[in-house]
Amino acid sequence: NLRFFAELYGVRDPRRVEEALALVGLADRAEEPVATLSKGLRQRLALARALVHDPPVLLLDEPTSGLDPEAAKEVRDLLAELSLAHRAILLCTHNLAEAERLCHRIAVLKTRLLAVGAPAELKARLFGRRIVVTLARPAPGLPQVLNLPFVRSASLDGAKLFVAVEEPERHNPLLVRRLVELGAEILYVEEEERTLEEVYLELVEGDRAA
Structure with missing residues (x-):
C-alpha cells in the first residue's frame, strides 16, 4: 500500500517507505494487510502516506474523525511529535477541544475568515x-x-x-x-x-x- 503511494509521489528510494512507517510507529507491521489493521492504525498509515514524500507542510482533514478515544489520543500524540520536529501542519477540524490542544495558531472560518491568532490571544481579544x-x-x-x-x-x-x-x-x-x-x-x-x-x-x- 505505502510503496504504491510512494511511487505515485515519485519516491524511488525504498528507505523512505521504511522511514515513514517508523515515524508513525508501524515499522513492525509493514507486511500486514491493510484490511487487518484497526481504524486507529489505518489513520496512522494514512499519515505515513502523507509523509512518505517528506512534504514541508502537512495538510490534514479531520484526522481523528470516527476514532475511539484511545486511537484518537494516539493520533494526537503523533501530530504533537511531528510538530515538535519542526514540520508545519495545517489541520482542518470541527473538534475545537482538539484544535486547542494541538494548534499554535487558529483560523476561525464560517463561510469567511473571522479571526486568526493563538488560542490565548483570541480569548484575551x-x-x-x-x-x-x-x-x-x-x-x-x-x-x-x-x-x-x-x-x-x-x-x-x-x-x-x-x-x-x-x-x-x-x-x-x-x-x-x-x-x-x-x-x-x-x-x-x-x-x-x-x-x-x-x-x-x-x-x-x-x-x-x-
Whole structure:
C-alpha cells in the first residue's frame, strides 16, 4: 500500500517507505494487510502516506474523525511529535477541544475568515482576562470597595469574586494584598479559563450581528 503511494509521489528510494512507517510507529507491521489493521492504525498509515514524500507542510482533514478515544489520543500524540520536529501542519477540524490542544495558531472560518491568532490571544481579544477569587464566605460590598486603578470591573457571584484585569501576572499580588487588607478570607486565586468553543460562538454571533 505505502510503496504504491510512494511511487505515485515519485519516491524511488525504498528507505523512505521504511522511514515513514517508523515515524508513525508501524515499522513492525509493514507486511500486514491493510484490511487487518484497526481504524486507529489505518489513520496512522494514512499519515505515513502523507509523509512518505517528506512534504514541508502537512495538510490534514479531520484526522481523528470516527476514532475511539484511545486511537484518537494516539493520533494526537503523533501530530504533537511531528510538530515538535519542526514540520508545519495545517489541520482542518470541527473538534475545537482538539484544535486547542494541538494548534499554535487558529483560523476561525464560517463561510469567511473571522479571526486568526493563538488560542490565548483570541480569548484575551474577545473576553479580556478575569481572575476568579474564591472566598471563604460571601462579601457583598467587596466589588465596590476594591478601587484599584488596574481593575476594569469586578462582580460577586456567591463566594466567587470575578475581577477583570489587563495583566494578571503583574497585578494579582496587588489584588490579593488589597483583598486581605479589606478583610477577605481567600481560599483560591485562579485565572478564568475560556474555551475555544466559546471563542467560536462569540465570533459567529458577532458576525451575524454585524
